[in-house]
Amino acid sequence: MNVHPGTAKPVEDPMLPLTYEVVGIKKELPDTVTLDLRAPNGMPFEFEPGQFNMLYAFGVGEIPISISGDTSDPMQLVHTIRVVGKVSQAFAKLKEGDSIGVRGPYGVGWPVNNIKGSDVVIVGGGLGLAPLRPAIYSVLANRGQFGNVVILYGARTPNDLLFEEQLHEWRGRFDLHLDVIVDRAEAGWPGRVGVVTQLIDHAVFDPEETAALVCGPEIMMRYAVQALADRGVDTKNVYVSMERNMHCALGFCGHCQFGGTFVCRDGPVFAYDTISELFTTREA
Amino acid sequence: MSELSDLSRRNDVHVMKPEGTEALIRALIEDGYEVIGPKVIAQAMLYEPYEAGETPPAGWTDEQDGGRYRLIARDDGKLFDYVVGPQGFKRYLFPPREKLWSAKRTADGFAVGRDGAPAKAYAFFGARACEVAAIGIQDRVFDNGEFSDPTYNARRAKAFIVSVDCSRSASTCFCASMGTGPAPEAGYDIRLSEIFEDGHHMLLVRSGSEAGAAILEKLDLKKAKKADLEKADANSRRAAEMQTRVMPDDAREVLARNMKHSHWVEVGKRCLGCGSCTMVCPTCFCAAMEDVTGLDPDSAERWRQWDTCFSVNHSFIHGGAIRQEAWSRYRQWITHKLSFWHEQFGQSGCVGCGRCITWCPVAIDIVEETRTIRDSEKTEALHG
Numbered sequence: 001m002n003v004h005p006g007t008a009k010p011v012e013d014p015m016l017p018l019t020y021e022v023v024g025i026k027k028e029l030p031d032t033v034t035l036d037l038r039a040p041n042g043m044p045f046e047f048e049p050g051q052f053n054m055l056y057a058f059g060v061g062e063i064p065i066s067i068s069g070d071t072s073d074p075m076q077l078v079h080t081i082r083v084v085g086k087v088s089q090a091f092a093k094l095k096e097g098d099s100i101g102v103r104g105p106y107g108v109g110w111p112v113n114n115i116k117g118s119d120v121v122i123v124g125g126g127l128g129l130a131p132l133r134p135a136i137y138s139v140l141a142n143r144g145q146f147g148n149v150v151i152l153y154g155a156r157t158p159n160d161l162l163f164e165e166q167l168h169e170w171r172g173r174f175d176l177h178l179d180v181i182v183d184r185a186e187a188g189w190p191g192r193v194g195v196v197t198q199l200i201d202h203a204v205f206d207p208e209e210t211a212a213l214v215c216g217p218e219i220m221m222r223y224a225v226q227a228l229a230d231r232g233v234d235t236k237n238v239y240v241s242m243e244r245n246m247h248c249a250l251g252f253c254g255h256c257q258f259g260g261t262f263v264c265r266d267g268p269v270f271a272y273d274t275i276s277e278l279f280t281t282r283e284a
Numbered sequence: 285m286s287e288l289s290d291l292s293r294r295n296d297v298h299v300m301k302p303e304g305t306e307a308l309i310r311a312l313i314e315d316g317y318e319v320i321g322p323k324v325i326a327q328a329m330l331y332e333p334y335e336a337g338e339t340p341p342a343g344w345t346d347e348q349d350g351g352r353y354r355l356i357a358r359d360d361g362k363l364f365d366y367v368v369g370p371q372g373f374k375r376y377l378f379p380p381r382e383k384l385w386s387a388k389r390t391a392d393g394f395a396v397g398r399d400g401a402p403a404k405a406y407a408f409f410g411a412r413a414c415e416v417a418a419i420g421i422q423d424r425v426f427d428n429g430e431f432s433d434p435t436y437n438a439r440r441a442k443a444f445i446v447s448v449d450c451s452r453s454a455s456t457c458f459c460a461s462m463g464t465g466p467a468p469e470a471g472y473d474i475r476l477s478e479i480f481e482d483g484h485h486m487l488l489v490r491s492g493s494e495a496g497a498a499i500l501e502k503l504d505l506k507k508a509k510k511a512d513l514e515k516a517d518a519n520s521r522r523a524a525e526m527q528t529r530v531m532p533d534d535a536r537e538v539l540a541r542n543m544k545h546s547h548w549v550e551v552g553k554r555c556l557g558c559g560s561c562t563m564v565c566p567t568c569f570c571a572a573m574e575d576v577t578g579l580d581p582d583s584a585e586r587w588r589q590w591d592t593c594f595s596v597n598h599s600f601i602h603g604g605a606i607r608q609e610a611w612s613r614y615r616q617w618i619t620h621k622l623s624f625w626h627e628q629f630g631q632s633g634c635v636g637c638g639r640c641i642t643w644c645p646v647a648i649d650i651v652e653e654t655r656t657i658r659d660s661e662k663t664e665a666l667h668g
């Protein structure tokens with residue numbers, strides 16, 4: 001039986017996108033937009049932080065995009081998309097009222113409910129903050145159930161900081177610690193310059209009671225896992241979100257096969273220990 | 285049809301004359317099946333549609349080796365003395381290119397729907413044990429417990445399988461070591477075994493399902509003798525004994541623990557990355573989606589076509605392909621087939637048909653490469 005988890009409705013056909021309407025557009029960065037989408041019938045869209053959808057641009061193509069919105073606001077489906085090629089370009093051209101095809105949600109997300117009681121270290125690189133945002137919302141909505149909460153974010157330059165308003169808001173809170181670093185900056189940038197792993201070295205958390213959620217380019221995740229392990233975090237409590245080519249998200253197309261898993265169904269979020277062997281194998 | 289005769293037909297083994305295949309094929313066509321069976325086309329044995337009155341080609345055998353295939357005509361009239369040609373039945377259940385759906389712009393957006401022709405009911409005639417096993421493997425791929433592929437499963441639900449035991453193996457065959465052949469244990473509706481001995485030429489006939497038993501009702505069959513059964517068994521035993529290629533039974537573990545073995549780079553020097561092995565393999569299932577618009581900008585279609593993990597694009601993500609090198613693409617393929625497939629589907633992804641060996645232009649050999657890694661594992665550990 002195929003079930004469309006977003007609507008909990010049984011669907012005959014897992015390959016047919018549903019049409020959603022673009023109800024809000026926010027230009028986050030010159031090459032990145034956030035789209036607010038609404039189901040035509042006003043159905044809520046239930047999902048777990050870290051899950052993704054297959055988004056279809058009419059006649060152009062379909063690509064996997066993480067959900068960047070808030071699980072507690074299921075009336076609004078939110079995606080943050082960086083323009084890199086033909087499909088993402090088509091999304092950047094959409095206007096309010098336009099339609100977009102949605103299939104999902106798919107995959108296994110961040111284990112927010114299983115890490116209650118621990119310190120939480122969230123490490124994002126570049127656009128990797130988008131798939132992490134639902135986890136941040138969820139942790140903050142249940143703030144009392146977690147220990148220290150640390151958000152460490154790295155971007156290329158100060159102009160590439162995603163969700164800047166939210167970063168400011170989070171920085172203003174007393175119940176979490178946010179640190180930002182950029183690869184390079186013009187004179188006048190008051191913040192840090194370097195790589196995100198440097199932030200891990202100085203962050204305040206109890207390594208033995210820490211769960212870490214890491215999302216960014218693979219190389220950045222590799223260094224981040226190493227830095228966390230160096231601090232004494234058990235890598236079985238480190239979670240990474242993998243990116244692989246995907247054409248169907250159902251386990252049929254073979255593109256995201258990663259060892260004994262399909263990233264679309266068994267991931268994209270994996271406990272690092274379960275994939276460490278392949279993660280450190282060249283070209284796997 | 286009484287229940288009793290139904291049951292007796294089910295369990296009994298029968299014999300028919302070789303010419304009986306004509307009536308069998310006719311009965312299937314009359315029942316509404318499109319019968320697909322072996323035909324000699326372009327010097328290869330291909331599976332193509334039969335018309336009523338057609339019979340399988342008689343008097344053919346084949347020679348196969350790494351990078352080599354020859355069909356050889358004989359005048360002995362044997363029906364099934366060749367093994368598998370370049371293509372399995374995969375192309376019928378999982379077509380090389382298929383339209384999945386169409387979309388049309390509407391006043392408030394667009395609507396998406398399937399508009400393909402209804403699923404055909406195929407009868408696969410002459411399916412070897414490895415083919416039957418391969419169909420079983422793809423069944424698990426396209427219905428993974430969470431999602432099921434609508435078009436594959438619609439065709440699969442209607443499909444009828446007439447299997448044939450192999451009484452001879454090519455040098456490339458290794459089904460015995462994969463546990464899939466030379467004779468099928470299950471998965472067929474009707475099973476044929478050819479007996480050709482001392483001037484006697486006949487086909488042993490068994491049914492494996494209600495649908496199979498119903499077709500047998502329409503044929504002129506005699507009860508088989510014990511001796512006939514023994515001859516058929518001896519034939520498949522002989523086919524198994526002929527097999528010189530043997531997949532190590534620890535292939536799964538060997539490959540999984542040797543992802544960093546230096547031999548991958550050596551294979552990579554020979555591999556052309558042509559993907560031929562994946563096109564002929566009856567279990568490979570990778571597919572790419574293609575979205576198109578026609579002359580009418582208000583309509584669009586999605587197509588699915590076979591893809592291969594040997595192309596660089598297969599692993600493309602923004603910023604470049606994950607598997608840039610031929611060696612890592614070969615490793616991806618063979619480790620998936622023989623090792624990781626077990627984790628995903630609870631069985632091997634290889635049935636031992638040997639096609640990837642025969643049709644590799646540079647004779648890269650799935651059994652040999654596995655053995656090389658296995659045999660050099662210890663020295664590799666010392667040097668590596």
Ligand SMILES: Cc1cc2nc3c(=O)[nH]c(=O)nc-3n(C[C@H](O)[C@H](O)[C@H](O)COP(=O)(O)OP(=O)(O)OC[C@H]3O[C@@H](n4cnc5c(N)ncnc54)[C@H](O)[C@@H]3O)c2cc1C
Nearest residue numbers: 063064065066080081082085086087088244245246601602
């Ligand atoms: C689980 C997951 C979550 C993702 N979340 C986001 C997100 O939240 N925001 C975001 O901007 N990007 C995300 N991506 C990356 C995004 O899917 C790619 O940037 C996108 O596919 C590029 O498509 P394109 O047509 O714009 O680019 P092109 O470079 O023109 O791609 C051409 C074709 O290549 C294929 N392709 C390229 N990259 C990928 C890829 N990563 N996966 C599958 N196919 C690919 C597609 O078939 C695509 O049509 C995610 C990827 C994955 C796997």
Ligand code: SF4
Nearest residue numbers: 565634635637638640
């Ligand atoms: S991997 Fe080779 S031998 Fe195994 S099923 Fe595929 S084509 Fe046949």
Ligand code: SF4
Nearest residue numbers: 555556558559561644
């Ligand atoms: S192994 Fe042989 S058939 Fe397969 S891609 Fe390489 S050269 Fe082609």
